[in-house]
Amino acid sequence: MSEKKMMLGNAALARGAWEAGVKVSSAYPGTPSTEISEELVKYPGVYAEWAPNEKVAAEVAIGASFAGVRSLACMKMVGLNVAADPVYSVSYIGADGGLVFVVADDPGLYSSQNEQDTRRVCRAAVVPCLEPADSQEAKDFMKYAYEISEKFDTPVIIRTTTRLAHSQCEVEICDRVEPEDKEYKRDPFKRVMMPGMAKKRHLVVEQRMKDMEEWACSQPFNKVEMGDMTIDGKKIGFITDGIPYQYVKEVCPNASILKLGMCNPLPRKMIEDFAKQVDVLYIFEELEPVIEEQVRAWGIDCIGKELFTIQGEYSANMIRERVLGMDLGIEPTPQIPPRPPILCPGCPHRATYSVLKKLKLHAAGDIGCYTLGALAPLAVVDTTVCMGSSISSLHGMEKAKGHDYIKNWVAVIGDSTFMHTGINSLINMYYNQSHGTVIILDNRTTGMTGHQDHPGTGKTLSGETVPAVHFPTLIKGIGIQNVKVVNPFDTEELTRVLKEETQKEELSVIIAQAPCALLKSEVHPYKVQPLPEKCVHCGACLQPGCPALTKNEDGSIRIDATMCNGCGLCMKMCRFGALEQVKA
Amino acid sequence: MTKNIMIVGVGGQGTLLTSRILGGVMENAGYEVKVSEVHGMAQRGGSVVTFVRYGKDVAEPIVEEGQADVLIAFERLEALRYANFLKKDGVLIVNDWRIDPISVVMGTAQYPENIIENLERTHTVYRINAMEEALRLGNSRVFNNIVLGMAAKHMEFDREDWLKVIEAKVPPKTVEINTKAFLVGYEK
Ligand SMILES: Cc1ncc(C[n+]2csc(CCOP(=O)(O)OP(=O)(O)O)c2C)c(N)n1
Numbered sequence: 001m002s003e004k005k006m007m008l009g010n011a012a013l014a015r016g017a018w019e020a021g022v023k024v025s026s027a028y029p030g031t032p033s034t035e036i037s038e039e040l041v042k043y044p045g046v047y048a049e050w051a052p053n054e055k056v057a058a059e060v061a062i063g064a065s066f067a068g069v070r071s072l073a074c075m076k077m078v079g080l081n082v083a084a085d086p087v088y089s090v091s092y093i094g095a096d097g098g099l100v101f102v103v104a105d106d107p108g109l110y111s112s113q114n115e116q117d118t119r120r121v122c123r124a125a126v127v128p129c130l131e132p133a134d135s136q137e138a139k140d141f142m143k144y145a146y147e148i149s150e151k152f153d154t155p156v157i158i159r160t161t162t163r164l165a166h167s168q169c170e171v172e173i174c175d176r177v178e179p180e181d182k183e184y185k186r187d188p189f190k191r192v193m194m195p196g197m198a199k200k201r202h203l204v205v206e207q208r209m210k211d212m213e214e215w216a217c218s219q220p221f222n223k224v225e226m227g228d229m230t231i232d233g234k235k236i237g238f239i240t241d242g243i244p245y246q247y248v249k250e251v252c253p254n255a256s257i258l259k260l261g262m263c264n265p266l267p268r269k270m271i272e273d274f275a276k277q278v279d280v281l282y283i284f285e286e287l288e289p290v291i292e293e294q295v296r297a298w299g300i301d302c303i304g305k306e307l308f309t310i311q312g313e314y315s316a317n318m319i320r321e322r323v324l325g326m327d328l329g330i331e332p333t334p335q336i337p338p339r340p341p342i343l344c345p346g347c348p349h350r351a352t353y354s355v356l357k358k359l360k361l362h363a364a365g366d367i368g369c370y371t372l373g374a375l376a377p378l379a380v381v382d383t384t385v386c387m388g389s390s391i392s393s394l395h396g397m398e399k400a401k402g403h404d405y406i407k408n409w410v411a412v413i414g415d416s417t418f419m420h421t422g423i424n425s426l427i428n429m430y431y432n433q434s435h436g437t438v439i440i441l442d443n444r445t446t447g448m449t450g451h452q453d454h455p456g457t458g459k460t461l462s463g464e465t466v467p468a469v470h471f472p473t474l475i476k477g478i479g480i481q482n483v484k485v486v487n488p489f490d491t492e493e494l495t496r497v498l499k500e501e502t503q504k505e506e507l508s509v510i511i512a513q514a515p516c517a518l519l520k521s522e523v524h525p526y527k528v529q530p531l532p533e534k535c536v537h538c539g540a541c542l543q544p545g546c547p548a549l550t551k552n553e554d555g556s557i558r559i560d561a562t563m564c565n566g567c568g569l570c571m572k573m574c575r576f577g578a579l580e581q582v583k584a
Numbered sequence: 585m586t587k588n589i590m591i592v593g594v595g596g597q598g599t600l601l602t603s604r605i606l607g608g609v610m611e612n613a614g615y616e617v618k619v620s621e622v623h624g625m626a627q628r629g630g631s632v633v634t635f636v637r638y639g640k641d642v643a644e645p646i647v648e649e650g651q652a653d654v655l656i657a658f659e660r661l662e663a664l665r666y667a668n669f670l671k672k673d674g675v676l677i678v679n680d681w682r683i684d685p686i687s688v689v690m691g692t693a694q695y696p697e698n699i700i701e702n703l704e705r706t707h708t709v710y711r712i713n714a715m716e717e718a719l720r721l722g723n724s725r726v727f728n729n730i731v732l733g734m735a736a737k738h739m740e741f742d743r744e745d746w747l748k749v750i751e752a753k754v755p756p757k758t759v760e761i762n763t764k765a766f767l768v769g770y771e772k
């Protein structure tokens with residue numbers, strides 16, 4: 001019996017993996033890919049885990065594929081950079097049990113540090129890439145991906161985008177298939193990548209792509225919808241992939257469309273035939289001109305990035321304006337104060353940053369909620385590159401200019417990010433004799449991506465309680481003696497420790513430990529309220545930038561009781577006792 | 585005809601739940617429905633927007649400028665920010681509530697005055713101070729269902745359709761208070 005259900009793209013990917021008989025999944029969280037794992041773990045018969053980073057996750061999936069079962073690794077697109085090493089090589093090795101990587105791009109930069117296009121990596125790594133355009137396809141393509149992986153002996157990447165991952169539509173639910181596990185036979189010429197073996201495998205990889213290119217011309221995921229739409233008497237056609245297909249359908253349901261479900265390899269013959277049947281050919285693809293460059297290289301005339309953009313998300317209005325020449329008469333967005341994201345009321349990072357700010361320390365930053373400390377009014381984070389980079393870049397600054405130069409600097413890194421790659425950088429600092437100060441902002445969770453567990457929290461993706469990696473022991477195990485654990489809301493103590501540690505001729509690690517304010521376990525029994533009669537309107541309490549506090553017209557302070565979490569940081573700022581804790 | 589609904593607010597205000605209730609009601613009515621949400625960074629107190637579209641054939645999952653039939657705003661400044669997404673004859677439901685962006689708190693920007701009054705000149709606007717009403721019910725967090733209740737009155741579905749979906753989508757322990765909240769808005 002077929003049943004339909006509203007599903008997020010990510011939930012549909014999870015469902016598809018389950019229906020395809022996936023047995024092992026490993027991932028590191030990253031918007032917009034996180035929910036795939038959170039959904040998949042709910043199904044029976046699948047082992048799903050959080051790994052400390054994407055490289056580990058990809059390798060776990062590869063191992064499961066060696067063992068003959070269908071396996072999955074999920075990540076956001078920058079995670080693929082971290083996992084690039086195994087992914088490029090497993091392209092040569094191929095797949096025993098079906099091997100699929102889901103990689104989520106973020107056109108429009110909703111939650112990312114760059115706007116890179118995974119389709120480019122697929123071409124570079126010579127890995128086939130599927131691109132669903134809605135939740136139903138997300139599920140269907142996941143199943144195709146496993147078939148392709150096993151048929152062509154290759155890993156497959158499914159590329160999604162934020163819009164696909166976080167949109168819901170109806171999906172038809174099917175049963176799970178239970179493919180038989182592949183039997184393991186030792187074959188070092190295929191699975192041990194040394195130069196001699198890899199040379200031969202490289203030939204196989206290139207031939208595989210050629211075979212797939214031809215095969216893909218007759219597969220259901222690449223489809224032609226011929227229409228009769230014309231502009232100025234000329235028949236127009238679109239080649240498009242993923243979510244942009246929906247914008248084309250929205251505006252030009254009668255146009256001729258070649259919808260590519262697979263963007264690597266491109267079905268050359270199919271594209272050439274399609275191009276011949278239209279007078280004007282538009283390539284409508286978000287981000288890089290990946291399809292366009294290839295189509296042009298084949299000598300086919302088309303219109304692409306000269307009309308559409310490389311940056312940001314596409315839209316139906318983009319087609320209305322740029323293809324149909326419509327004047328939509330859209331009122332400009334009013335000039336009003338923007339509302340960027342900020343640290344939550346009661347966030348422990350705010351406490352740490354208020355101390356850094358007071359001590360006029362610069363922070364080499366990293367990736368997480370705490371990156372928001374780059375913005376006013378805290379403005380203490382000076383740099384952010386990628387996960388783990390805070391510690392290594394501080395080390396680089398010290399090696400460039402000497403320890404004195406960084407005595408007013410610290411590195412700040414979240415607990416999840418520390419487990420991800422920060423630990424490597426810390427080992428480097430110890431090994432190469434740096435004297436800098438590293439603060440681990442340990443809020444006991446992966447906050448930014450929606451509160452996932454990691455090796456330091458003592459819980460797994462399936463909710464099991466396990467021994468937690470104990471940071472002080474881990475760090476001391478490296479050989480670093482100077483490790484302090486401080487509660488950042490104890491601002492006096494944190495101030496004292498920081499003053500001391502930043503001046504020492506010795507590497508120091510400060511673990512600023514207090515739970516994320518959004519963790520369910522974290523409920524203060526208080527709220528804070530102003531005492532107007534004591535308030536001198538100095539505004540000191542506003543300095544850390546807690547959004548629960550605002551200034552009234554007359555300069556007195558108002559606290560939104562529905563937002564305040566009672567952390568008490570604002571009280572610490574006030575020298576006049578004009579804020580008091582009351583029972584919540 | 586595809587209908588376009590937008591829910592806008594401040595990250596953490598619960599626009600996701602509201603969009604899922606809306607989607608559920610339309611799905612039950614037999615429409616094709618697409619819902620597009622914002623997860624991740626913006627959920628930390630930033631400006632957030634979710635889209636719900638329903639009809640016979642729905643292609644794109646988002647609502648674009650000039651296309652919204654109903655704009656549900658959980659905060660005044662956000663209503664203003666997205667007002668240009670409304671169709672000429674679109675309806676704005678706004679929670680008469682103010683949350684200052686950090687620039688306003690720090691005194692480097694001004695929160696615009698008379699937002700609702702100005703929007704009323706060019707749009708059909710229904711307003712409610714849902715936060716005050718929710719506090720009266722004893723739980724500030726149910727304010728979004730009060731706003732939804734008010735929006736529901738201007739849409740084609742029956743009261744029972746909404747209550748059924750609310751019951752299914754909110755945490756079991758909060759069904760009663762959320763139903764009450766919805767009715768406060770619905771009966772205004
Ligand atoms: C390579 C890579 N993987 C994943 C992400 C997505 N991501 C952004 S921040 C973050 C983790 C933040 O957790 P933590 O370091 O504990 O800081 P918190 O947000 O809790 O303050 C993740 C996984 C990323 N940006 N880059």
Ligand code: SF4
Binds near residue numbers: 349369447517
């Ligand atoms: S989610 Fe947690 S870590 Fe992130 S800003 Fe909020 S309180 Fe801070």
Ligand code: SF4
Binds near residue numbers: 346528549563569570
């Ligand atoms: S106690 Fe003060 S700083 Fe903490 S959440 Fe409440 S208002 Fe904000």
